[in-house]
Amino acid sequence: MRIYCTKDYKEMSRKAANLISAQVIIKPECVLGLATGSTPIGIYDQLVEWYHKNDIDFSEVTTVNLDEYRGLTKENDQSYYYFMHTHLFDRVNIRPDHSFIPDGTCEDSEFECRRYENQIRSLGGIDMQLLGLGRNGHIGFNEPSDSFAQVTHCVDLTQSTIDANKRFFASEADVPRQAYTMGIGTILQAKKILLVASGEDKAEAVKNTLFGPITPYVPASILQIHPDVTIVADEAALSLC
Numbered sequence: 001m002r003i004y005c006t007k008d009y010k011e012m013s014r015k016a017a018n019l020i021s022a023q024v025i026i027k028p029e030c031v032l033g034l035a036t037g038s039t040p041i042g043i044y045d046q047l048v049e050w051y052h053k054n055d056i057d058f059s060e061v062t063t064v065n066l067d068e069y070r071g072l073t074k075e076n077d078q079s080y081y082y083f084m085h086t087h088l089f090d091r092v093n094i095r096p097d098h099s100f101i102p103d104g105t106c107e108d109s110e111f112e113c114r115r116y117e118n119q120i121r122s123l124g125g126i127d128m129q130l131l132g133l134g135r136n137g138h139i140g141f142n143e144p145s146d147s148f149a150q151v152t153h154c155v156d157l158t159q160s161t162i163d164a165n166k167r168f169f170a171s172e173a174d175v176p177r178q179a180y181t182m183g184i185g186t187i188l189q190a191k192k193i194l195l196v197a198s199g200e201d202k203a204e205a206v207k208n209t210l211f212g213p214i215t216p217y218v219p220a221s222i223l224q225i226h227p228d229v230t231i232v233a234d235e236a237a238l239s240l241c
């Protein structure tokens with residue numbers, strides 16, 4: 001596990017964007033696993049800036065997203081589909097038929113989860129998976145639980161996640177209670193993992209992820225056994241380490 005400590009959020013974003021850019025240079029037809037949440041926004045902004053300078057080309061890249069709220073349509077501005085289009089897809093040359101996100105409107109959760117897991121497999125797996133970190137140590141929407149979920153599945157969001165994410169919605173009642181997410185097994189099969197974290201409110205989760213016991217109660221702690229993990233976090237997020 002490599003850990004980069006950066007001064008602040010801006011530097012964290014730049015460093016992580018550099019690592020993604022290196023992946024695309026080494027393998028232009030790579031499969032990038034992407035994440036949502038507020039943390040990766042600076043990374044996407046940086047990639048867009050480099051795209052406009054012709055320093056990165058996404059024309060052969062395929063992307064797969066970690067998760068999606070169940071029940072939100074693509075037009076809903078809180079859906080992860082909308083987020084990805086706003087922050088990245090509509091601003092660079094990623095081909096529309098080369099980006100994949102679970103379909104939050106599919107009511108048959110078993111069907112949708114199986115379909116999405118097969119989709120990732122049919123792409124030949126993920127070369128680099130970007131991950132944010134929930135305050136409770138979740139990755140994607142793999143919430144603390146008594147076992148690690150293997151594959152893409154439907155989860156009930158915990159109160160801690162609903163509380164953390166309600167800032168993006170008009171009211172807490174509007175926060176979806178369920179989501180589709182890649183499983184821990186899906187994530188761990190990625191060849192490389194890039195975890196980013198910023199701010200003091202992530203410090204406890206970062207400490208437990210890096211140095212705590214490997215337990216499904218801190219889903220990100222399983223990254224300790226992955227052979228190629230890079231953490232890019234700012235001083236505040238690493239302040240308890």
Ligand code: GLP
Nearest residue numbers: 036037038039132133134140141
């Ligand atoms: C959501 C997403 C996660 C993300 C987490 C942290 O729950 N499903 O993938 O890592 O939020 O978000 P933020 O970066 O806004 O703290």
